[in-house]
Amino acid sequence: MRILVIGKEGQVARALAERAPEHGATSVLIGRPMLDLADPSGIEDILVETGGDVIVNAGAYTAVDQAESESELAEAINGIGAGAVAGAAAAMNVPVVQLSTDYVFDGTASRPYREEDPTNPLGAYGASKLLGEQAVAAETANHAILRTAWIYGPFGKNFVKTMLRLARERDEIAVVADQVGSPTSALDIADGIITVCRNLLAGPDDPSLRGIFHMAGTGTASWAEFATEIFEQSARLGGPSARIRPISTAGYPTPAKRPANSRLDCAKLSAVHGVILPHWRSSLGTCVRRLLDEAHNQENRR
Numbered sequence: 001m002r003i004l005v006i007g008k009e010g011q012v013a014r015a016l017a018e019r020a021p022e023h024g025a026t027s028v029l030i031g032r033p034m035l036d037l038a039d040p041s042g043i044e045d046i047l048v049e050t051g052g053d054v055i056v057n058a059g060a061y062t063a064v065d066q067a068e069s070e071s072e073l074a075e076a077i078n079g080i081g082a083g084a085v086a087g088a089a090a091a092m093n094v095p096v097v098q099l100s101t102d103y104v105f106d107g108t109a110s111r112p113y114r115e116e117d118p119t120n121p122l123g124a125y126g127a128s129k130l131l132g133e134q135a136v137a138a139e140t141a142n143h144a145i146l147r148t149a150w151i152y153g154p155f156g157k158n159f160v161k162t163m164l165r166l167a168r169e170r171d172e173i174a175v176v177a178d179q180v181g182s183p184t185s186a187l188d189i190a191d192g193i194i195t196v197c198r199n200l201l202a203g204p205d206d207p208s209l210r211g212i213f214h215m216a217g218t219g220t221a222s223w224a225e226f227a228t229e230i231f232e233q234s235a236r237l238g239g240p241s242a243r244i245r246p247i248s249t250a251g252y253p254t255p256a257k258r259p260a261n262s263r264l265d266c267a268k269l270s271a272v273h274g275v276i277l278p279h280w281r282s283s284l285g286t287c288v289r290r291l292l293d294e295a296h297n298q299e300n301r302r
Contacts, residue, residue, distance in 0.1 A: 001025040004052030006060030008279055012099060014155040015190035016056065018121045023194045028052060028125060031059055032301075037081030038073060044088040055160075055195045056097045057085045057136075063124045064103070065255040070125035083135025090140035095200040095210075097193055102149035102181065103215075104130045107259025114265045115147075115212045123256035133212070136261075136285050144196050145270075146189075148227075149262045153186030154290050157214065159223070163230045164291060167240035177224035177246035181262030182216035185283035189215060192275045201275050208272055214264035217280035222246075239292040258287035 003020060007013035008031035020027035028050060035046050037059050047055065061067065061077040082098055089096035103126030104119045123128045136143050152158040166173050193216050201210050221229070224246040235241040249258065270276045277283075 001054065001201065002052045003027045003116070003194070004035070004047060004050055004055045005029045006055065006057040006151040007031050010058050010060070010062075011041065011151055011153050011156045011158060011186040012189050012193070013058040015153055015186040016058065016193065017186060018275055019190040020194060023191070025194055027028055034293060035083070037077040040081055040084035043081070043084040044091055046089040046231060047085070048092055051092075052094065053201060055085060055089045055092075056099075056193055056197070057082055058099055058123035060099065061125070061128065063073075064123065066123040067128065069257045071128070074124050075131055079131030079135055080124075082132035083139050086136040086139035086143060089142065094231045095142045095144065096136065096140060096146045096198070097131060097196060097200075098136045098143060099148040100133050100145050101126065101129045102147060102259060102262040104147065105259055107179075107261040109261055112263035112265040113214070113261075115214060115268055116174055122259065124254060137295065141207070141210060142200070144200060144210055146196065146215045147212065147264060148184050148189055148194065149216050149264055150183045151186050151189065152183060152284075153287060154294070155186065159226065160171050160284070163227050163293065164234060164240055164288075166235070167231060167242040169281050172240060172245055174225065174245045174247045174252065174275060175224040175227045176249050176252050177222045177256055179260050179262065180220055180222050182218070182220050182264060183280040183284065184215075184217040184277065185280070186288060188217060188277045188283050192269075192277055195275050199234055213269040213273065213275065214266045215269050215275065216264040216266055217277050217283060219279045219281065220263050221280065229281060229284060233288045234292065235294050237289060239288070257273050
């Protein structure tokens, strides 16, 4: 299976590059400057020329706060660009897997969100990702849209790496305690995506395999609880740790509003594709150990 991945530097794209060989698959990562989602004009030609059995769009504009002042760029990349990728997939007669986000919801529900729940993004980023979902569905029925949340891993910028960095600089860190979600490992997402890709290829005429699915780590936490677990696991391994001072969302104002409830119900993904991501605490342990080992090796090379 040859997976054509849109995006080169993102967490999930890099995780797919790492995990694909373990699944007997090949990944081809393609991104800027060769392919720019903000410029859809040449996307189809590039993807057709590169070729693949399935396309995974892991490229996105992800600067949530900056999107408030760059909404047109976010829409171009996350919305129009995603539609162009799906259009290319239709021209190639291959399935497309589109990554989406919990930010398509407003976070006011009292339970984990299901795929069919009404969307109501609070900001420009969520609106742009919802536009992408709609554009993909309009271009091809041969799609799986995977909404995920709170992504972390050994690559790129994410909450885990930020917390470990801050713990090296200060003794106490204020972290929001009234937003809840499911921390999700990029490497777990990659494993899940590869399984979904295989299922789509194995059942080309099965509509149940297609549509919108939620894919997030098992278990839930607030950001403060997530940070506490990061430091507990780090401390056990001799890494940096800090005290957590829980604060409210109001105590940490940001340009973009965040959903208070980012929990995603992943029962449909389990039932249809047989994918259940591991518990976030377990996957976090693997990630923290790897990050600490990498930091230790860097120190030794200096």
